[in-house]
Amino acid sequence: MVDTQRTLLLGNLAAVEGAIYAGMRFFAGYPITPSTEVAEGCSRELPKIGGRFIQMEDEIASIAAVVGASVSGMKAMTATSGPGFSLMQENIGYAYITETPCVVINVQRGGPSTGLPTKVSQSDTMQARWGPHGDYTAIVVAPSTVGDTVTETIRAFNLSERFRTPVVILMDEIIGHQRELISLPKPGEHQVINRVKATVPPEEFEPFQLTANGVSPMAAYGEGYRTISTGLTHDPMGFTTNEPEEIKVKLDKLRNKIMDFRSEITKLRVEMMDDAEIAFVSYGSVSRAVLLAVALARSAGVKVGLVQLYTVWPFPDNKLRDYCQKCQKIIVPELNMGQIVHEIRRVMPPDTEIHSLQRYDGEILTPMQILEKLEEVM
Amino acid sequence: MEHKLLDKIEIPHDRFEIRLSGSGGQGMILGSVILAEAIGVDYSKNVVQTQSYGPEARGGASKADVVVSTNEIYYPKAMQLDMLLCMTQESMDKYYTDLHKDGVLIVDSGLVKNIPTENYYALPFTKIAREEAGHVMVANVVALGAIAAFTGIVSKEDLIDAVLKRAPRGTEEKNRTAVEIGYAEAMKVKKDPSRRAED
Numbered sequence: 001m002v003d004t005q006r007t008l009l010l011g012n013l014a015a016v017e018g019a020i021y022a023g024m025r026f027f028a029g030y031p032i033t034p035s036t037e038v039a040e041g042c043s044r045e046l047p048k049i050g051g052r053f054i055q056m057e058d059e060i061a062s063i064a065a066v067v068g069a070s071v072s073g074m075k076a077m078t079a080t081s082g083p084g085f086s087l088m089q090e091n092i093g094y095a096y097i098t099e100t101p102c103v104v105i106n107v108q109r110g111g112p113s114t115g116l117p118t119k120v121s122q123s124d125t126m127q128a129r130w131g132p133h134g135d136y137t138a139i140v141v142a143p144s145t146v147g148d149t150v151t152e153t154i155r156a157f158n159l160s161e162r163f164r165t166p167v168v169i170l171m172d173e174i175i176g177h178q179r180e181l182i183s184l185p186k187p188g189e190h191q192v193i194n195r196v197k198a199t200v201p202p203e204e205f206e207p208f209q210l211t212a213n214g215v216s217p218m219a220a221y222g223e224g225y226r227t228i229s230t231g232l233t234h235d236p237m238g239f240t241t242n243e244p245e246e247i248k249v250k251l252d253k254l255r256n257k258i259m260d261f262r263s264e265i266t267k268l269r270v271e272m273m274d275d276a277e278i279a280f281v282s283y284g285s286v287s288r289a290v291l292l293a294v295a296l297a298r299s300a301g302v303k304v305g306l307v308q309l310y311t312v313w314p315f316p317d318n319k320l321r322d323y324c325q326k327c328q329k330i331i332v333p334e335l336n337m338g339q340i341v342h343e344i345r346r347v348m349p350p351d352t353e354i355h356s357l358q359r360y361d362g363e364i365l366t367p368m369q370i371l372e373k374l375e376e377v378m
Numbered sequence: 379m380e381h382k383l384l385d386k387i388e389i390p391h392d393r394f395e396i397r398l399s400g401s402g403g404q405g406m407i408l409g410s411v412i413l414a415e416a417i418g419v420d421y422s423k424n425v426v427q428t429q430s431y432g433p434e435a436r437g438g439a440s441k442a443d444v445v446v447s448t449n450e451i452y453y454p455k456a457m458q459l460d461m462l463l464c465m466t467q468e469s470m471d472k473y474y475t476d477l478h479k480d481g482v483l484i485v486d487s488g489l490v491k492n493i494p495t496e497n498y499y500a501l502p503f504t505k506i507a508r509e510e511a512g513h514v515m516v517a518n519v520v521a522l523g524a525i526a527a528f529t530g531i532v533s534k535e536d537l538i539d540a541v542l543k544r545a546p547r548g549t550e551e552k553n554r555t556a557v558e559i560g561y562a563e564a565m566k567v568k569k570d571p572s573r574r575a576e577d
Contacts, residue, residue, distance in 0.1 A: 008415045008425065118431055178454050179411060179427040181418045285454075292452035300386040367453050368384075375383040 016041035018153025025051035028065035035107035038079035059084035073220030079105035093132025119362030123336035146180035214257025266316035269308040276305030293370035395456035400465030405518035410442030416540035516556035523560025
């Protein structure tokens with residue numbers, strides 16, 4: 001059967017397709033290489049379907065507009081790269097504490113500062129988790145192909161709506177700027193989750209109501225409910241508080257609403273791990289080089305496999321331990337000076353040999369470089 | 379040095395890897411997108427297109443890779459090129475070593491003078507574009523026509539369809555002519571290598 005949906009799609013535009021599929025109807029952003037095509041795609045597509053695109057004066061205003069759109073009831077997104085992601089951190093923190101669903105795409109490039117606008121990097125892995133100050137739990141997803149980018153963007157919106165929290169999509173220059181032939185999902189092919197709305201009479205409404213799963217039903221501004229969004233630590237009514245017991249309840253809520261459901265949030269691709277003695281653990285574009293390296297090493301008789309993290313944060317402690325329990329050695333290839341490798345050291349038994357394979361010159365690790373490392377540790 | 383693993387590794391030849399290289403502004407990236415779209419009309423093939431360029435709008439080295447396979451393409455970048463197009467001397471010098479020993483080298487004979495092999499095809503793409511196709515800007519499309527003829531990776535008809543989908547309104551005829559001339563000139567060279575075109 002001829003699949004008429006097959007199209008050669010740019011990674012950044014795949015994010016637009018996924019977002020619109022998931023119900024995104026508001027985009028505010030400030031164009032920056034290598035993420036610009038996300039904004040361009042939104043500016044073309046959103047007006048056609050009754051959505052809104054705004055090019056703001058900078059990244060600080062962009063994320064502020066996104067938070068504003070979301071508390072007004074829309075599914076909202078922005079897209080940026082390293083320098084813009086740094087500027088957005090304060091208001092991403094505001095989204096965490098006000099429990100505002102929204103999606104922030106970071107198409108990573110080399111840094112720090114203006115760094116390498118057109119070069120690939122994975123050096124924002126820790127910033128995506130710890131960017132804003134304070135205690136909170138972050139959800140961060142990472143595609144590696146153009147097809148993944150559609151599905152992971154849909155998943156990011158679903159997680160964001162389900163848990164009332166910002167979700168970061170960590171892409172990189174290679175994923176954003178590669179084109180692949182893919183089939184776009186048909187309506188109904190993927191589940192689309194919408195935030196739980198307030199249904200109680202307005203006088204009973206608590207904007208940050210304590211519930212069994214930690215997620216409070218949400219009312220949009222203008223729907224007749226008294227609601228409030230303050231960056232100050234607040235009680236279930238949204239009023240600022242200095243009471244130690246209320247403060248702890250709020251911070252526990254921010255963590256537990258996510259960590260209690262960690263096994264449903266974490267998602268891994270596991271390749272050839274059944275009898276693997278050596279494992280690669282990776283995420284993002286470098287996973288594709290690892291996949292080829294693993295296939296080539298297997299054909300040469302080496303028992304090696306791959307665990308790819310589609311969810312980078314929260315870190316999949318238990319699943320990773322389970323998949324790698326028979327591996328004496330783990331190699332962690334990253335396009336940075338070694339970031340996620342520390343999580344793997346934290347999670348694995350102390351007698352596991354863990355090797356960091358780093359590249360941070362603006363280029364991707366090649367399959368041959370990965371095989372050289374494998375040979376070295378064998 | 380002996381490699382207990384690396385010596386056993388052979389990159390499987392289930393991939394056809396193409397690189398278009400030149401200087402920013404010569405349309406190498408757009409050319410690679412058009413080529414990928416033209417090849418992708420064949421549903422038995424997977425195609426990945428990637429690119430590498432500098433922060434400048436014009437000038438600076440620019441390259442774009444197209445990887446074609448009937449299998450799933452794991453690694454999206456080229457590893458050993460089956461075909462290399464060089465539109466500048468700088469790109470010739472930089473990427474020649476990435477070409478597989480049996481790979482096809484195609485150069486713009488007006489712009490690339492030092493070629494480290496006897497085994498190549500040369501046509502003055504930029505000159506043809508300016509003098510015969512009507513505008514220097516379609517040099518990349520002339521080169522695409524030649525690539526279709528030299529490699530057979532895509533039919534001339536599929537290439538013309540893909541070019542016309544991307545051509546700005548009013549430039550359709552120039553672009554169609556550019557493919558036709560590039561294809562025809564390349565077929566002449568291919569049939570009779572001694573006719574290797576001079577600038």
